[in-house]
Amino acid sequence: MTRTVVTGIGVAAPNGVGLDTHWSSTLRGENAIRRITRFDPSPYPIRLAGEIDFEVGGRLPSRLIPQTDRMTQLALVASDWALADAGADLAGMPSLDAGVITSSSAGGFEFGQHELEKLYSKGPNHVSAYMSFAWFYAVNTGQLSIRHGMRGPTGVFVTEQAGGLDAVAQARRKIRGGHRLMLTGGIDASLCPYGLAAYLASGRVSLGDDPDAAYLPFAQEATGSVPGEGGAILVLEDADAARRRGAEIYGEIAGYGATFDPAPGSGREPTLRRAAEIALADAGVRTEDIAMVFADAAAVPELDRVESDAIVKLFGPHGVPVTAPKSMIGRLSSGAAALDLVDALMALRDGVVPPTVNVRCPAPGYDIDLVIGEPRPARGTAALVLARGYGGFNAAMVVRSAG
CATH class of the missing domain: 3.40.47.10 (Thiolase/Chalcone synthase)
Structure with missing residues (x-):
């Protein structure tokens, strides 16, 4: 049976943007949970989160920025890094041989909130035309496919945290079915008042104010998790094909x-x-x-x-x-x-x-x-x-x- 391997990785995480930065911070045990800074969290019971310190300006075409939610911007940049890391020659393969399958939990919540605010405060003529897709669960898959000219299998899994594994598994099926390269993984970013309302509805979020004591998995003092933003995009290929082209393989x-x-x-x-x-x-x-x-x-x-x-x-x-x-x-x-x-x-x-x-x-x-x-x-x-x-x-x- 075809062995499916990871040949490229792009990471956007609260404790590091880029694979090496994230991994070294992880090994040092650096806590990146802190008070929310993207907006004033004072009126809300959730005030802590794992935020990413990252500006997308200069990393994407300027025309894309007003069209996209923060999660999509992060996913686009991470996909650029993952493909560069893999050394993949997309131009040298048929576009139908490469596809994109990602996971999403909420879609472009922050973009959607801003446009709803315009709708109710100024009227429908002030709502961006990009609202039609920027909020949607499948928007990351679509935008990555368009940006990289990948016209093969596409899809999105909306199974919350399990989705990251579900998407990778489906991408593996496509590699086993004969496709040459798949972009997969997941990136989310819902740190906005609208997003906090959704987190609160789950009843599983810590309301603590101490970054060192709010998120305590498996501890007796556990009271819920802390939300965060980010994730990872991976490049999957057939193991034999990856070795033939001399790609670095992270694992199977x-x-x-x-x-x-x-x-x-x-x-x-x-x-x-x-x-x-x-x-x-x-x-x-x-x-x-x-x-x-x-x-x-x-x-x-x-x-x-x-x-x-x-x-x-x-x-x-x-x-x-x-x-x-x-x-x-x-x-x-x-x-x-x-x-x-x-x-x-x-x-x-x-x-x-x-x-x-x-x-x-x-x-x-x-x-x-x-x-x-x-x-x-x-x-x-x-x-x-x-x-x-x-x-x-x-x-x-x-x-x-x-x-």
Whole structure:
């Protein structure tokens, strides 16, 4: 069977723009959660977030900037970096051989809010014509496809944090089906009043004001997560084709599984563990082959309990190092799992597990080996990434090192 590998990566994250900057900050355990600066958060119960310190001016054609939401601008720049990193010659391949599949959680919320403000304060004649697509869930896929002339398979997954894995898995299917190159992953950016209202509706967001104590996955003091913006765009190719052209290979997308939780109150068990089992079987690896687990890390006690139970049932008590580097940057919605995939590939390359910050120890009874405070040396060639989306979506993905 065709092996699908990652040959290019573009990262936009609160703790670093660009792969090397993000990864070095992650290994240092630098907390990028801080008070929101993009607008005055004083009237809102959420005042902390993982913001990206980044100006798009000069990085994109000026005509694109008024047409696009911040999330799309970040995705466009990250896609430029990913394709350059891959050394891909798009001009030398048929446009139908390259496609784009991304994930999205909210679409262009900030753009939409600004245009709604114009509608209600000034009237419909003041609403931008670009509103017709800039707010839409599929806009990143469309804009990336247009910018890079990629006319092959396209799509978008709207499964919140699970979407980053779902999109990569679908891109892998397209590579296995014979397409030469796929851009995939996810980037989200909804740090605006409209976005905060949506986060609040989930009931899963911390209202704390201390950046070092607001987002504490698996801790006894956990009260919810902190929102963030950003994510990652990846280039996928067939392994043999990538080697023939001399591409650097970060690692393999080796296995994937997805499930959907039963309805609340049904009495049936959550299915995150089943998603992980499917991914392990798809990759053809055993639990003892997994060097580390990148956790979904909801920081909601009942959800943390579900995840820790799933990990313990798979690996045994304290059976595998578990990490949640998103504790440094917040949960990035559809961008979170794509960035975790990147971190997993880098961790396998460097033989190190990045830390979970701010958490002193897991809550009693969780029985997971949470990597806290400092990076930990690791040996192994495979990592498991877990992700859950609001509404019951579960996804799991196994990545394998390039060696």
